[in-house]
Amino acid sequence: MSTASPQDQHVAALYSAHHNWLRAWLRKKLGCSHHAADLVQDTFERVLRTQANAQAEILREPRAYLVTVASRLVANHYRRRTLEDAWLAALSQMPEPVSPSPEEQLLILHTLNEIDALLNALPHKVRTAFLLSQLEGLGYAEIGERLGVTVRTVKRYMAQAFEECLMSLE
Structure with a gap:
């Protein structure tokens, strides 16, 4: 007997029915199977959180919904990538003795992403x-x-x- 909630069962069915299709759609959009796989998981995690919070009904157009969620994540992915590229370009202009350590670089990049998310909200x-x-x-x-x-x-x-x-x- 399953102890999963109806929402969890719905998302599991959604995942089973559309995972491969969404991954192929994202792979075509991103040109990278690894990023596509990551964003598929992020998409379904977001759907799971949304379904749990909203007590949502079964979706009438699941692929359209998944594309909407995934498209927002793709936009976030590209915005993060642009921010990272700008940071790496600025970093490459610094003289080596002034350059932050790899740990500091990661912390700075993480902070930049948080600031970007805050401003975009x-x-x-x-x-x-x-x-x-x-x-x-x-x-x-x-x-x-x-x-x-x-x-x-x-x-x-x-x-x-x-x-x-x-x-x-x-």
Whole structure:
């Protein structure tokens, strides 16, 4: 007798029915069977978490759903890869004595990925205001002009961004 929940059984059936198809789709999209295999597992892990949290019904269009989830993971994969490439390019420009150790490099890359995820979770205007302030050093009035909002709104955006940053530290 199975003790798995109905949601777990549904995801297991979904996995059995569509795993090979999704892996082939991802392999074609990524051009790498290893990355495809990793993203298939990530996709089904996300589906399992979503199904458990939402008490979801059986999917009417499972392949469309799996492609949507997998496509988001592919986008995250490429964004991480772009960030890693930029980091490696910056690292290659450093003189060897100043270059961080492999352990430090991994920690820095992990931190960059966390910052990227945090910024991408912010609403577009909040993220833009935060980046204009922190990276370009613009004042709130200048940011407001660029975004077409009031200074008060910029202050609200900044408060929201700082709050998210502080919450991520916990």
